Amino acid sequence: MEGEMATTSSLTSRDSIDLGELRKKPRIGETIIQSLLFLCGVISILTTIGIVYELGKESLAFFTHQMWEQTNKSLTVGIDESVTTFEVSRSGGVLEVGDTLRLSDEIVMVSSIEGTLLTVERGVQETAAVPHSAGVEIFRGSYVSLVEFFTGTEWNPQISKFGIWSLVNATFMTSLIAMSVALPVGLATAIYLSEYASLRARSILKPIMEVLAGVPTVVYGYFALTFMTPLFRSWFGVDTVQIFNTASAGVVVGILIIPLVSSMSEDALHAVPKSLREAAYGLGATRLETSLRVVLPAALSGITAAFVVAISRAIGETMIVAIAAGAGPAFTFNPFDSAETMTGHIVRISGGDLSYDSIDYNSIFAIGLLLFFLTLSLNIFSQRVVARFREVYE
Amino acid sequence: MMPNDPNQELETGFPEGTDLEKYIIKRHRTGVGLKLSFQMATLVGIIALTALLYNITNQAFGLVAVENTIPPAEVVASIGATGELQDLSKDQLIEILQANISTGLGRRFERDQRFYEDSYAFDTEAKYQASCASAEPAAGCSLPARDRDNVYQLVLSEVVEPEVVQTWSLMDSLFSRGEVLAEAEAKYPGSEVYFRSWLTADFLQRPQSSNPEFAGVRTAIFGSLWVIFITILFSFPVGVGAAIYLEEYAGASFINRLIQTNINNLAGVPSIIYGMLGLAIFVRTLEPLTSGALFGGVDPTTANGRTIISAGLTLGLLILPIIIINAQEAIRAVPSSLRQASFGLGATKWQTIWHHVLPSATPGILTGTILAMSRAIGETAPLVVVGASTFIVVDPDGPFAKFTTLPIQIYQWTSRPQDEFRNIAAAAILVLLVLLLSLNATAVLLRNHYSRRAA
């Protein structure tokens, strides 16, 4: 064959490295541009690293922050800088071996205790041993423990109470109320838009949903405080409903996320192939039966993903709860009571005069870290669900 | 269906005859009922939006009762003039000031800005010129003299000192005006009751003030514009760059997949977390940079990192994933035949992207960017955390200035217990919504313009 003959011809130049004008030209510009574009992509990774690093660093500082609590004990006699054993007053709290104590500016560590007689190591933690006069108050060093943080229900930095549950509980309350508004309304809207609505109805409803989604949250906060709360107060009584309450904040957060639920659910419903609907109609199903028993189950994973994203959004929502839910942590299950959420607390604390490296500053980062992981795991979970869903229909 | 029904000729296991009819009617009835409830659900959105707009309008306009320290008529009479206060000449108004405020206060106002070009109302020429010659000359030395309006405002705020004692909503003002007037007469005898729009041209032009009567959103609008300018300056090139990289260059390597997953996850991070990142990185760690101290010429009292540039960069990071994802979609929509045609002519990759891919993707990229921009303009929480100042009376003059923004102002005013602050918050919300609406309209127009040109 001709084709085979061609291969037999000798081509002495085939290994020549003289490529002449075909030789690759160095395109430095192209390389620089590609590197710059790559850097643009890397910024997003740096952002994540920055978030995890900064939140982690400050949270660590929070849990290793030494606080000084009063023991109501004092020195009974004055001591000079070399004395390592001294007597303290009998009254007040209990001291233990290994405690760090602070006498004015000096920090000491207790190495043994005999009644009211303490033996200590002087001048620890880079403080200098100095003389102290009788009557100097003794403070005991303490840290926020993880156990206290994750089990405590009282959050009051002034008296060193850092139990996250009062904040988490309020967050869950508002999110729960929000979801109980947004889920049914959002899903029903999605079903209506995808299965029933005429083109005309869609052309009116879709922009309204977009406008609802585009209203800044601070405006919703204003709405919750000046409309929803007075409305609840006129329905349930001024004495029952506090001015700040999780109910009105929650309902308005729900309104805010209706468009999110409805648009994501509608996408999921749209992705169900037409053939499936036709199959159902072909068996004599009504439109409702087709929608609810065939299309909805087929779109279930997409709808689940929408719900999970909506929950994550409700948990992270800030301005509505900061304005309308309450301005002080409280552990309550009454939706008409005031309670501060995680996000609300962060905003209030950082809105005030905040000095770096104070326990308040560190504490909001610890809350932020928890919030970050909470929303991140919800988002990852929803992406997993969506990924599985895509495999089925594409 | 009874199994041994004598009327039943053929047992199919399905309802037949009248039973079938009933069964189908029942099924359709359920269908209609549920359809109705789906329809009702869509109404919730419409009702919520209506209630929101109603509520804001209701608060932004309405009757107010105002008590004056000295009623305007008495003020006019105090200099022996007649007529209405607002009709007096500049000279007469200055005369009123001279008669009613202390010389010390008058001198302060004059140092801020002079009353006359060629003479002095409170100060003496010698002292004033001495001040101007000193190391720290007064602001008035380099400013033109006050105009009549300016003096009029001074008379209002310093002499008349009107104070809003109660406000009523638009609905009450329109439909139960009589009762409102009666109530005002009973509670605040001698007060002036009039209809007031809290949203006025003055409201847009005045800076912040602790008196809601004189407060405005001028500094907040400038703050918002500055912040958004920095935000876009940072996030538009970086976002579009990242999108180009991911769509045109990136292969399926681990790092590229990581970048893509990471961007999707960042889009779901609550905005307040970005605020904390901004606080830790831009405000604290990069303080020398973001306070402007590295570039010199910064007032040391304001030289901390809580500046426009910190806020802009924080919001930039916040909207970066949104811009990237939208730009990626726009780039993906460019037909590959266009790229092939370009490569077939011997174009390099970048030439292909720059001359063909980007121009075709521009409408999509711009629309996405403007949507991201309106998100950034409405953001409040991250800016509170980054440290927006709440009380700013001078216009921000650059990226290293302290700042406040419209949403921050709304948040601050909403948090105050007094009704009048609620009213100006509502007026500020109207300004914000109009700003957002015009931005979105621009997005639609841009998209239409470009898609027509491409066709």
Place this chain on the structure above:
Amino acid sequence: MSTNGEYALETNNLNVYYGDFQAVSDVSLRFHKQAITALIGPSGCGKSTALRSFNRMNDLVDIARVEGEVLFRGRNIYHPQVDPVEIRRRIGMVFQKPNPFPKSIYDNVAWGARINGYKGSMDELVEQSLRQAALWDEVKDKLQQSGLSLSGGQQQRLCIARAIAVKPEIILMDEPASALDPIATLRIEELIQELKKNYTIIIVTHNMQQAARSSDYTAFFTVNEDRAGYLVEYDETGKLFTNPKHELTEQYITGRFG
């Protein structure tokens, strides 16, 4: 040292893979200068893939891999030191569907020359290219209109003018008339005959009549049992159609399979 002077392009044992799938198997061909060579064969026989590997368009597909040689001016264009951008300027391409840029007619023609650093008079080049593509008379009064405003056949001739404007030596055409009506197809065929005077043309076509009518040489491809395309027969068009050496070729040209 004899380069492949008498041939415009030569392939030696060319294999193209998409991931694990082999699309083209062991193709060796020599393309004569200033002649039209048609690649024919049933659909999916790898003729388009082979064509795309002649100017490294397959580089743009991530999973594509090429083995063997494609010699242009005696040099393997797949040598790692060879610049694919330079190759594509010298070996132009016209695609199946007309794909003018969303720019003016003028810019469509001028763009390729501009990015390749053309120094001469652009107006002259545009006119000359459009004349060669037999489009000048139809568009000379509306050069600033969008290229997309033209009819399908005109768009394809614009794409040919665009390819000519960068002065390539070879023009690859991937079923250039398949998306056009019969009259437009005829015009393109006439145009290709004209272009033969100055260029080497390699054209993929699924239309046997077209190949028989207008080409000087014909290569017949088909698929083997692994669905990889391979070359069955290559000869002067007249010989191949009147006196095919291979049974598969005969079956194909007589319409018994394909």
